[in-house]
Every structure is written in structure tokens, then in C-alpha cells.
Amino acid sequence: MNSLLSAVSVAVVCLITLLVGGLGLRLSRATSDFYVAGRTVSPRLNASAIGGEYLSAASFLGVAGLIYDRGVDMLWLPVGYTVGYLVLLVVVAAPMRRSGAYTLPDFAEARLGSRRIRLASSVLVVGIGWLYLIPQFHGASLTLTLVTGAPDWLGGLIVMVVIGLAVGAGGMRSITFVQAVQYWLKLTALAIPAFVLLAIWFRQGAPAPVTTTAWASPFAAGGVDSHPLYWTWSTLIALCLGTMGLPHVLVRFYTNPDGIGARRTTVTVIALLGFFYLLPPVYAVLGRGYLPTLPASVRSDSIVLQLPATVLPGLAGQILTAMLAGGAFAAFLSTASGLAMSVTGVLDQELLRPGLARATGGDASEIGGFRVSAVLAVIIPYLLSRVTAPLGLATTVGLAFTVAAATFAPLLMLGVWWRGLSRWGAAAGLATGAGGAIGAMALSIVGGPYDGWLGALLSAPAMWCVPLAALVTVVVSVATPGSIPSGTARIMVRLHTPERVALARSRLRD
Amino acid sequence: MSPQSRVRVTSSRRGASTARARPVARDLDEQTTLGDVYIDGLIRAQRRLSLRVLAVLVASLIGLPLLLWEVPSIRTMTLASVPLPWILIGVAIYPATWSLARWYARATERLEADFIAVVEEQ
Secondary structure (H helix, E strand, O other): OHHHHHHHHHHHHHHHHHHHHHHHHHHOOOHHHHHHHHHOOOHHHHHHHHHHHHOOHHHHHHHHHHHHHHOHHHHHHHHHHHHHHHHHHHHOHHHHHHHOOOOHHHHHHHHHOOHHHHHHHHHHHHHHHHHHHHHHHHHHHHHHHHHHOOOOOHHHHHHHHHHHHHHHHHHHHHHHHHHHHHHHHHHHHHHHHHHHHHHHHHHOOOOOOOOOHHHHOOOOOOOOOOOHHHHHHHHHHHHHHHHHHOHHHHHHHOOOOOHHHHHHHHHHHHHHHHHHOOOHHHHHHHHHHHOOOOOOOOOHHHHHHHHHHHHOOOHHHHHHHHHHHHHHHHHHHHHHHHHHHHHHHHHHHHHHHHHHHHHHOOOOOHHHHHHHHHHHHHHHHHHHHHHOOOOOHHHHHHHHHHHHHHHHHHHHHHHHHOOOOOHHHHHHHHHHHHHHHHHHHHHHHHOOOOOHHHHHHHHOOHHHHHHHHHHHHHHHHHHOHHHOOOOHHHHHHHHHOOOOOOOOOOOOOO | OOOOOOOOOOOOOOOOOOOOOOOHHHHHHOOOHHHHHHHHHHHHHHHHHHHHHHHHHHHHHHHHHHHHHHOHHHHHOEEOOEEHHHHHHHHHHHHHHHHHHHHHHHHHHHHHHHHHHHHOOO
């Protein structure tokens, strides 16, 4: 019975995603519709869509799981996810919309006028996108197996097929509607069970959760890491700066009508995220009350899904579980489709379209190449998710944030605010950031875990590798003034001049 | 004083153009030296505003963990029987972030409105 209800709920969420995606299909005509929804999305719709896209498996299941597992120090994760949008707001939101580019590689090429840096950015976008997609597939498999007993390859496969269809069919326009619906779906699906469980907890006389000092108070012994203060700072840097470098986040800003719209959207996003992140700690704390220990074989990521049936045996508990399973699938589908969309765009522009044009002498249809790219964008990370052992959902997502913070964050910040950025500087910075972040993580996963400071520096590298990448970018730029792109003055005018000032020559047509 | 016929007095430069008839917007568009001065001013003002927000942010995100680290007694304080760190990190930080974002969005829109008024003036 329980498995039937949950299966129905997951199926309904998948169907809604496909249906709303299909509605968008009829509106998608031109190529720009496929990419950025024709740039006519209102701030409120766009903010819901950004929230819907951003709240992934890590937020819906992973955060509560980590807080349940390791306590109050983990509350910094959702703080970082939210504050990342404040940094994005003050550093890149409006200039990025005004740049007139579609994707991160487009921006890199427009700002620096270099095909090679464009290519390097494209490789990073695909890499970060896939790294972020893998935990979504893991989360889907974990959820479906837990609530219906399905084999563990099925959940990820369903997510892969649904997003492949949605992205390939409608592109971004449909995705904007889908994402906006999914934010509210996710908030409702997490809030209603939370309130019901809290009400029951109060009626039972609010029994105190079984906790230890290490769990309830910050930095207590046996907490997150051998160097908890360093870990906290480094994680905050990765999350705050990584947000702006995530490929599926920035592409959303191109759908705003203008720079002011982009900023207003971001302010609303911060409010929407703040509301959502009040809920995971509720599950973590109640979990400590009702399920003080989990069996060794059960991952803490599943605490949200385990709780209703434990507190409320019978039909009511099953309904709440089904609701949470549906919400979790909404989370996987929305984040995965946003990521798949960005990866598809890059694969299409860099690989498929030039390749197809060569093979057919320019006869191939643009939309055909786009659809092939969509298939590639989802199949490869699905296969990767089958061969990799799942780390915690929020931990894997953290890796993607760290790489984004060490590579795109310095490039965007300096590119928008500093005229002196040179091609060599940008290239050296990207190489340093990517090498440092990926190298440290690979070393700590393959060779580790290491003890003491070495372990801390390798497992949370953002604190040293982001400043290092920025420093290398600046020093190399100052040393190679000859490779400062000649169009810098014009780009700066384009990035910073409000839309109401008419610029015939410096601005690109939308 | 004898009555005289009245004489019409006119400016000899009536047909001459005023010193500056074109808006600064065109200088911006064409990246003249004057345009550069204006856009540099805007970028500097925007950058100063952004850095102020980032300074508040860095101070809080470095400061709050540091405070909890250096003053252990705060870790176990409670407010209405809820531990204070949970309230600070789990709840209070979100409305604070939103307020800062809203303040920034308004300040930067004002800055841009002033800039538009200057560059579109004839």
C-alpha cells in the first residue's frame, strides 16, 4: 500500500513535468526560445523558476540528512546556498543580463575575445554540470528504492528519461514554467508533512530529542572535521562564490527582461530560499527524537523519507511519505533539467552544431542537433552515477560548488569589475583554480582520508584555492598587458550602462 | 530726454549652436574620452556599493563562526529553551540576508537613475 501511494505520487510529478513541458513546446519557435525563453519572463515567475531549479536533492534530502547526522555545524550549508545569491546579486546579476550572452562560455568569449578560453569554459561547464547531475540520479535511486522497493537503477533512469524528453522537446521556455511549478510543489511537499509531524510532536508533550553536546552545539568535539572552524569558513567560501559559477544558475539570468529585473528576481529568490531552508532542520531535530539511530545500512540522506512512517503508522503516514517522495522527485527533476539544459546548450554549440554542419554541409536542422545534445547530456552522467559509489548527496554537490568557485567566480568577478583582465591572466586563473580544486578533491577521495591539516586542506580546498586562482589571474594579467582584449572599453559600457540609456553600437540586439 | 523710436535688441549669436547639443549617451556609445569618464564613474560607484555589501557579508560570515569558536558560552545559551546557535544560523540569518539584498537593489537602482538623468541631459 505504502509503495503504491508513493509510486503514484512519483508518477504524477513526472507526468506534470512532461505535461507542462509539452505546453511550452507549442510556444517554442525560434532557437532563442529554446535557450532563454525569449527573454520575457517576469521577475516573480523567474524567481520561482530559479528557486525550483536550485533546490536539488541536496537541499530536499541531503541537508536534513547531514544535520541529523552531524548536528548544528551543518546548518551553515543552507546558509551558504542562500548567501550565494546575495553575492551573485551584488557582483554579477545585472551586468550578466546586460552582457547579452547566452551562456558562461558566451560571456567568456565576449569579454576576452578568445576561442580557447571559450573552449576551456565549455569543458568546465560540462564537467561541473555532470558532477552536479550525478547526485541527482543517486538521490532518485535512493528515494525510489526506499519508498517502493524498486531496484536501485530505476529511479535514476526515470529522472534521466523525463528530463531528456522535457529538455529535448521544449527547451528553456517549457523549463521555466516547469521550474516555477516545481518550487511551489517542493515547498508544499516539504512543509505540510513538517507541520503535521510538528503538531503530533507537540500533542505528545514535545519530547526532547535524543542529542549529545557534540550534536547540539557548534564546534564540539567529534564534530565535522579535525579543524571545524577552517571547515566552516572554507565551505562558506565554496558555496557563496560557487553559486554564481554554476552553469544552470547563471543561464537563468538571461531570461530576465533587463538588468533591474535580474536584480529584483534575485532578491525574491533569496526570500524563497530562506523560507524553504527553515524546513530541513525540523526533520533533522524530529529525526533525533523519533529515530535516534539508523540501521548501519540506511543512509542518513533518507531521514526525511523515513520520518512520517515512524511517527504516524498507518495510512496518514503513508500519505505523507508519498507526498515527500513526490517532492523529492520534483527536486531531482527540476535541478537535473536545468543542468541538462545548460550542458545541452554547450554540447550543441561546441560539438554538435559545428560537427553536423561539417558532416552535412550545413543541411542539418538546428533543433535536431539540440535534441541529440540533450540525449548525450543526460545519458553520460547517468552511466557515471551507476559506476560511482554515492558519497552524501550534499557532499557531492559541494564538490561541484568548489570547482565553480575556484574557476568561474574569479573570472566573472574580475571580468565584470576590472578593465585590466587579460587573456593570459584569465587562462592562468582558470587553470590554477581547476587544477587546485579538482586535484585536491581527487587526492582526498583516492588517496585519503588524510589526518590533520593536510586532510582539512584537501577535503575543503576552497579557502586556499579560490584566493590563489584570483591572485594568479591578477598577477598574470598585470604581467601581460599586451593580451588585454582591445574591445574591453566597449564591453564595460555594455555591462554597466542601464538599458534605459540608448546605445546603438555598444549593445547587442536581444 | 527726447523721445526716440524704440530699437529691437537681439543677440548676435542667435543662430549659433549651444556649446553641447548631443547627450553624453552618444559619448558612452562611441567610447570617447568623455564617455569613458562617465562610465568609469558609474562603475566605481557601483563597485563601492557592492564592496560595502560584501564587507558586511564577510564580517558576518567570518565573525559569527569565530564568535562561536572563541566564546564557548554562547554555544550553550538558549532563547525560549531553543539553543541560541540554532536560532542564529538556522533562522535569523535568512531575513538578515534578504534585507541586505533589498537594500542593495534599491541603492543600486537609485545610482542608475542618477546616472541616466546625467547622461540623457541635453
